[in-house]
Amino acid sequence: MLKITPFLWFDSQAEPAAELYVSLFPNSRITRVARYPNDASQATPADVMTVEFELDGLPVTALNAGPTFRLSEAFSFVIHCDGQEEVDRYWTALTADGGQESQCGWLKDRFGLSWQVTPRQLVEMTTITDREAAGRAFQAMMGMKKIDIAAMRAAYNGETPKITSN
Structure with a gap:
Protein backbone atom coordinates (compact mmCIF):
# COMPACT_ATOMS: atom_id res chain seq x y z
CA MET A 1 0.00 0.00 0.00
CA LEU A 2 1.26 3.47 -0.87
CA LYS A 3 1.62 5.94 1.99
CA ILE A 4 0.47 8.89 -0.14
CA THR A 5 -2.49 8.83 -2.53
CA PRO A 6 -4.68 11.48 -4.18
CA PHE A 7 -7.91 12.42 -2.36
CA LEU A 8 -10.45 14.37 -4.43
CA TRP A 9 -13.33 16.46 -3.06
CA PHE A 10 -16.58 16.44 -5.03
CA ASP A 11 -19.91 18.05 -4.30
CA SER A 12 -22.00 14.92 -5.01
CA GLN A 13 -20.50 13.35 -8.13
CA ALA A 14 -17.75 11.11 -6.70
CA GLU A 15 -19.29 7.85 -7.88
CA PRO A 16 -20.09 8.84 -11.50
CA ALA A 17 -16.67 10.50 -11.74
CA ALA A 18 -14.92 7.35 -10.55
CA GLU A 19 -17.01 5.25 -12.94
CA LEU A 20 -15.93 7.43 -15.87
CA TYR A 21 -12.26 7.40 -14.90
CA VAL A 22 -12.02 3.63 -14.42
CA SER A 23 -13.78 3.09 -17.76
CA LEU A 24 -11.06 5.06 -19.58
CA PHE A 25 -7.85 3.60 -18.21
CA PRO A 26 -6.56 0.03 -18.34
CA ASN A 27 -5.83 -1.69 -15.03
CA SER A 28 -8.48 0.45 -13.30
CA ARG A 29 -11.36 -0.47 -11.02
CA ILE A 30 -13.58 0.75 -8.21
CA THR A 31 -12.42 -0.99 -5.04
CA ARG A 32 -14.87 0.31 -2.43
CA VAL A 33 -17.93 2.51 -2.07
CA ALA A 34 -18.70 3.75 1.46
CA ARG A 35 -22.00 5.34 2.40
CA TYR A 36 -22.66 7.99 5.03
CA PRO A 37 -23.59 6.57 8.46
CA ASN A 38 -27.08 6.90 9.96
CA ASP A 39 -26.10 9.89 12.11
CA ALA A 40 -24.48 11.99 9.35
CA SER A 41 -25.92 15.47 9.68
CA GLN A 42 -25.89 16.47 6.02
CA ALA A 43 -26.55 13.16 4.27
CA THR A 44 -28.77 10.13 4.30
CA PRO A 45 -27.33 6.65 4.87
CA ALA A 46 -27.96 5.88 1.19
CA ASP A 47 -25.69 8.74 0.05
CA VAL A 48 -22.23 7.81 -1.17
CA MET A 49 -19.56 9.26 1.11
CA THR A 50 -16.36 7.97 -0.53
CA VAL A 51 -15.38 5.98 -3.56
CA GLU A 52 -12.02 4.27 -3.57
CA PHE A 53 -10.70 3.34 -6.98
CA GLU A 54 -7.53 2.60 -8.88
CA LEU A 55 -6.43 4.43 -12.03
CA ASP A 56 -3.95 2.23 -13.85
CA GLY A 57 -3.04 0.82 -10.45
CA LEU A 58 -2.83 4.21 -8.65
CA PRO A 59 -5.14 4.27 -5.59
CA VAL A 60 -7.41 7.34 -5.47
CA THR A 61 -10.22 8.31 -3.09
CA ALA A 62 -13.14 10.55 -4.07
CA LEU A 63 -15.27 12.20 -1.38
CA ASN A 64 -18.80 13.61 -1.68
CA ALA A 65 -18.76 16.47 0.80
CA GLY A 66 -20.78 19.29 -0.70
CA PRO A 67 -19.84 22.58 -2.33
CA THR A 68 -17.52 23.97 0.37
CA PHE A 69 -14.40 23.31 -1.73
CA ARG A 70 -14.00 23.05 -5.50
CA LEU A 71 -11.50 21.27 -7.68
CA SER A 72 -9.11 23.62 -9.47
CA GLU A 73 -6.23 23.61 -11.92
CA ALA A 74 -3.91 23.64 -8.91
CA PHE A 75 -4.25 19.84 -9.03
CA SER A 76 -4.32 17.74 -12.19
CA LEU A 94 -12.69 13.69 -20.97
CA THR A 95 -14.15 16.74 -22.74
CA ALA A 96 -17.44 14.96 -23.52
CA ASP A 97 -20.70 15.92 -21.84
CA GLY A 98 -19.59 19.33 -20.57
CA GLY A 99 -15.82 19.02 -20.22
CA GLN A 100 -13.82 22.13 -21.12
CA GLU A 101 -10.73 22.47 -23.25
CA SER A 102 -8.01 24.72 -21.91
CA GLN A 103 -4.60 25.21 -23.50
CA CYS A 104 -1.33 23.35 -23.94
CA GLY A 105 -2.92 19.93 -23.48
CA TRP A 106 -4.93 20.83 -20.36
CA LEU A 107 -8.65 20.26 -19.93
CA LYS A 108 -11.31 19.96 -17.26
CA ASP A 109 -13.68 17.02 -17.34
CA ARG A 110 -17.41 17.48 -16.71
CA PHE A 111 -16.83 17.02 -12.96
CA GLY A 112 -14.27 19.85 -12.80
CA LEU A 113 -11.12 17.72 -12.47
CA SER A 114 -8.13 19.00 -14.45
CA TRP A 115 -6.13 16.70 -16.70
CA GLN A 116 -3.00 17.12 -18.80
CA VAL A 117 -3.12 14.96 -21.92
CA THR A 118 0.57 14.83 -22.76
CA PRO A 119 2.16 12.80 -25.54
CA ARG A 120 5.71 11.62 -24.93
CA GLN A 121 6.63 13.38 -28.18
CA LEU A 122 5.85 16.76 -26.57
CA VAL A 123 8.35 16.10 -23.82
CA GLU A 124 10.93 14.80 -26.28
CA MET A 125 10.64 17.84 -28.58
CA THR A 126 10.60 20.48 -25.85
CA THR A 127 13.46 19.12 -23.75
CA ILE A 128 15.96 18.29 -26.50
CA THR A 129 19.43 19.86 -26.31
CA ASP A 130 18.76 21.80 -29.55
CA ARG A 131 17.23 24.79 -27.76
CA GLU A 132 16.12 26.52 -30.97
CA ALA A 133 14.17 23.48 -32.18
CA ALA A 134 12.76 22.95 -28.68
CA GLY A 135 11.72 26.61 -28.56
CA ARG A 136 9.87 26.34 -31.87
CA ALA A 137 8.04 23.23 -30.69
CA PHE A 138 7.22 24.92 -27.38
CA GLN A 139 5.83 28.01 -29.14
CA ALA A 140 3.65 25.80 -31.35
CA MET A 141 2.35 24.01 -28.25
CA MET A 142 1.48 27.35 -26.63
CA GLY A 143 -1.02 28.01 -29.43
CA MET A 144 -2.78 24.68 -29.02
CA LYS A 145 -5.58 23.34 -26.90
CA LYS A 146 -5.33 19.61 -27.62
CA ILE A 147 -1.76 18.72 -28.54
CA ASP A 148 -1.23 18.19 -32.27
CA ILE A 149 1.97 16.15 -32.54
CA ALA A 150 2.36 16.65 -36.32
CA ALA A 151 2.11 20.45 -35.94
CA MET A 152 4.64 20.40 -33.10
CA ARG A 153 6.97 18.23 -35.21
CA ALA A 154 6.69 20.68 -38.12
CA ALA A 155 7.56 23.62 -35.86
CA TYR A 156 10.38 21.61 -34.32
CA ASN A 157 11.77 21.00 -37.84
CA GLY A 158 11.54 24.71 -38.71
CA GLU A 159 8.46 24.33 -40.91
CA THR A 160 5.22 26.28 -40.61
CA PRO A 161 2.90 24.13 -38.49
CA LYS A 162 -0.63 23.40 -39.67
CA ILE A 163 -2.56 22.90 -36.46
CA THR A 164 -5.46 20.59 -37.23
CA SER A 165 -6.56 19.31 -33.84
CA ASN A 166 -8.07 22.46 -32.29
Whole structure:
Protein backbone atom coordinates (compact mmCIF):
# COMPACT_ATOMS: atom_id res chain seq x y z
CA MET A 1 0.00 0.00 0.00
CA LEU A 2 1.26 3.47 -0.87
CA LYS A 3 1.62 5.94 1.99
CA ILE A 4 0.47 8.89 -0.14
CA THR A 5 -2.49 8.83 -2.53
CA PRO A 6 -4.68 11.48 -4.18
CA PHE A 7 -7.91 12.42 -2.36
CA LEU A 8 -10.45 14.37 -4.43
CA TRP A 9 -13.33 16.46 -3.06
CA PHE A 10 -16.58 16.44 -5.03
CA ASP A 11 -19.91 18.05 -4.30
CA SER A 12 -22.00 14.92 -5.01
CA GLN A 13 -20.50 13.35 -8.13
CA ALA A 14 -17.75 11.11 -6.70
CA GLU A 15 -19.29 7.85 -7.88
CA PRO A 16 -20.09 8.84 -11.50
CA ALA A 17 -16.67 10.50 -11.74
CA ALA A 18 -14.92 7.35 -10.55
CA GLU A 19 -17.01 5.25 -12.94
CA LEU A 20 -15.93 7.43 -15.87
CA TYR A 21 -12.26 7.40 -14.90
CA VAL A 22 -12.02 3.63 -14.42
CA SER A 23 -13.78 3.09 -17.76
CA LEU A 24 -11.06 5.06 -19.58
CA PHE A 25 -7.85 3.60 -18.21
CA PRO A 26 -6.56 0.03 -18.34
CA ASN A 27 -5.83 -1.69 -15.03
CA SER A 28 -8.48 0.45 -13.30
CA ARG A 29 -11.36 -0.47 -11.02
CA ILE A 30 -13.58 0.75 -8.21
CA THR A 31 -12.42 -0.99 -5.04
CA ARG A 32 -14.87 0.31 -2.43
CA VAL A 33 -17.93 2.51 -2.07
CA ALA A 34 -18.70 3.75 1.46
CA ARG A 35 -22.00 5.34 2.40
CA TYR A 36 -22.66 7.99 5.03
CA PRO A 37 -23.59 6.57 8.46
CA ASN A 38 -27.08 6.90 9.96
CA ASP A 39 -26.10 9.89 12.11
CA ALA A 40 -24.48 11.99 9.35
CA SER A 41 -25.92 15.47 9.68
CA GLN A 42 -25.89 16.47 6.02
CA ALA A 43 -26.55 13.16 4.27
CA THR A 44 -28.77 10.13 4.30
CA PRO A 45 -27.33 6.65 4.87
CA ALA A 46 -27.96 5.88 1.19
CA ASP A 47 -25.69 8.74 0.05
CA VAL A 48 -22.23 7.81 -1.17
CA MET A 49 -19.56 9.26 1.11
CA THR A 50 -16.36 7.97 -0.53
CA VAL A 51 -15.38 5.98 -3.56
CA GLU A 52 -12.02 4.27 -3.57
CA PHE A 53 -10.70 3.34 -6.98
CA GLU A 54 -7.53 2.60 -8.88
CA LEU A 55 -6.43 4.43 -12.03
CA ASP A 56 -3.95 2.23 -13.85
CA GLY A 57 -3.04 0.82 -10.45
CA LEU A 58 -2.83 4.21 -8.65
CA PRO A 59 -5.14 4.27 -5.59
CA VAL A 60 -7.41 7.34 -5.47
CA THR A 61 -10.22 8.31 -3.09
CA ALA A 62 -13.14 10.55 -4.07
CA LEU A 63 -15.27 12.20 -1.38
CA ASN A 64 -18.80 13.61 -1.68
CA ALA A 65 -18.76 16.47 0.80
CA GLY A 66 -20.78 19.29 -0.70
CA PRO A 67 -19.84 22.58 -2.33
CA THR A 68 -17.52 23.97 0.37
CA PHE A 69 -14.40 23.31 -1.73
CA ARG A 70 -14.00 23.05 -5.50
CA LEU A 71 -11.50 21.27 -7.68
CA SER A 72 -9.11 23.62 -9.47
CA GLU A 73 -6.23 23.61 -11.92
CA ALA A 74 -3.91 23.64 -8.91
CA PHE A 75 -4.25 19.84 -9.03
CA SER A 76 -4.32 17.74 -12.19
CA PHE A 77 -3.69 14.23 -13.38
CA VAL A 78 -1.18 13.86 -16.23
CA ILE A 79 -1.92 11.21 -18.83
CA HIS A 80 1.32 10.13 -20.52
CA CYS A 81 0.24 9.25 -24.05
CA ASP A 82 2.08 7.47 -26.83
CA GLY A 83 0.92 9.11 -30.03
CA GLN A 84 -1.89 11.20 -31.46
CA GLU A 85 -4.47 8.41 -31.43
CA GLU A 86 -4.14 8.03 -27.67
CA VAL A 87 -4.20 11.82 -27.16
CA ASP A 88 -7.36 12.05 -29.24
CA ARG A 89 -9.08 9.19 -27.40
CA TYR A 90 -8.50 10.61 -23.91
CA TRP A 91 -9.21 14.19 -25.02
CA THR A 92 -12.53 13.23 -26.58
CA ALA A 93 -13.65 11.14 -23.61
CA LEU A 94 -12.69 13.69 -20.97
CA THR A 95 -14.15 16.74 -22.74
CA ALA A 96 -17.44 14.96 -23.52
CA ASP A 97 -20.70 15.92 -21.84
CA GLY A 98 -19.59 19.33 -20.57
CA GLY A 99 -15.82 19.02 -20.22
CA GLN A 100 -13.82 22.13 -21.12
CA GLU A 101 -10.73 22.47 -23.25
CA SER A 102 -8.01 24.72 -21.91
CA GLN A 103 -4.60 25.21 -23.50
CA CYS A 104 -1.33 23.35 -23.94
CA GLY A 105 -2.92 19.93 -23.48
CA TRP A 106 -4.93 20.83 -20.36
CA LEU A 107 -8.65 20.26 -19.93
CA LYS A 108 -11.31 19.96 -17.26
CA ASP A 109 -13.68 17.02 -17.34
CA ARG A 110 -17.41 17.48 -16.71
CA PHE A 111 -16.83 17.02 -12.96
CA GLY A 112 -14.27 19.85 -12.80
CA LEU A 113 -11.12 17.72 -12.47
CA SER A 114 -8.13 19.00 -14.45
CA TRP A 115 -6.13 16.70 -16.70
CA GLN A 116 -3.00 17.12 -18.80
CA VAL A 117 -3.12 14.96 -21.92
CA THR A 118 0.57 14.83 -22.76
CA PRO A 119 2.16 12.80 -25.54
CA ARG A 120 5.71 11.62 -24.93
CA GLN A 121 6.63 13.38 -28.18
CA LEU A 122 5.85 16.76 -26.57
CA VAL A 123 8.35 16.10 -23.82
CA GLU A 124 10.93 14.80 -26.28
CA MET A 125 10.64 17.84 -28.58
CA THR A 126 10.60 20.48 -25.85
CA THR A 127 13.46 19.12 -23.75
CA ILE A 128 15.96 18.29 -26.50
CA THR A 129 19.43 19.86 -26.31
CA ASP A 130 18.76 21.80 -29.55
CA ARG A 131 17.23 24.79 -27.76
CA GLU A 132 16.12 26.52 -30.97
CA ALA A 133 14.17 23.48 -32.18
CA ALA A 134 12.76 22.95 -28.68
CA GLY A 135 11.72 26.61 -28.56
CA ARG A 136 9.87 26.34 -31.87
CA ALA A 137 8.04 23.23 -30.69
CA PHE A 138 7.22 24.92 -27.38
CA GLN A 139 5.83 28.01 -29.14
CA ALA A 140 3.65 25.80 -31.35
CA MET A 141 2.35 24.01 -28.25
CA MET A 142 1.48 27.35 -26.63
CA GLY A 143 -1.02 28.01 -29.43
CA MET A 144 -2.78 24.68 -29.02
CA LYS A 145 -5.58 23.34 -26.90
CA LYS A 146 -5.33 19.61 -27.62
CA ILE A 147 -1.76 18.72 -28.54
CA ASP A 148 -1.23 18.19 -32.27
CA ILE A 149 1.97 16.15 -32.54
CA ALA A 150 2.36 16.65 -36.32
CA ALA A 151 2.11 20.45 -35.94
CA MET A 152 4.64 20.40 -33.10
CA ARG A 153 6.97 18.23 -35.21
CA ALA A 154 6.69 20.68 -38.12
CA ALA A 155 7.56 23.62 -35.86
CA TYR A 156 10.38 21.61 -34.32
CA ASN A 157 11.77 21.00 -37.84
CA GLY A 158 11.54 24.71 -38.71
CA GLU A 159 8.46 24.33 -40.91
CA THR A 160 5.22 26.28 -40.61
CA PRO A 161 2.90 24.13 -38.49
CA LYS A 162 -0.63 23.40 -39.67
CA ILE A 163 -2.56 22.90 -36.46
CA THR A 164 -5.46 20.59 -37.23
CA SER A 165 -6.56 19.31 -33.84
CA ASN A 166 -8.07 22.46 -32.29
